[in-house]
Amino acid sequence: MKRILSLASFVCAILFATAGMMMPPQGEISGSVLILVAQLLILCATFLGIKDYHNIINRKL
Numbered sequence: 001m002k003r004i005l006s007l008a009s010f011v012c013a014i015l016f017a018t019a020g021m022m023m024p025p026q027g028e029i030s031g032s033v034l035i036l037v038a039q040l041l042i043l044c045a046t047f048l049g050i051k052d053y054h055n056i057i058n059r060k061l
Contacts, residue, residue, distance in 0.1 A: 007046035013040035 020033035
């Protein structure tokens, strides 16, 4: 489930960034689009990194 959510947030971030580049004036991304893309990429990294971090912390020595 986390992989699906992280993949979906990554794809949405790319789509929003692409849409931001295509809206007038072309080539300039609005600050709100940049913040949205950053938050989606952070969400993606969080979902992918939680399990690895949890495994490292709870690893038996």
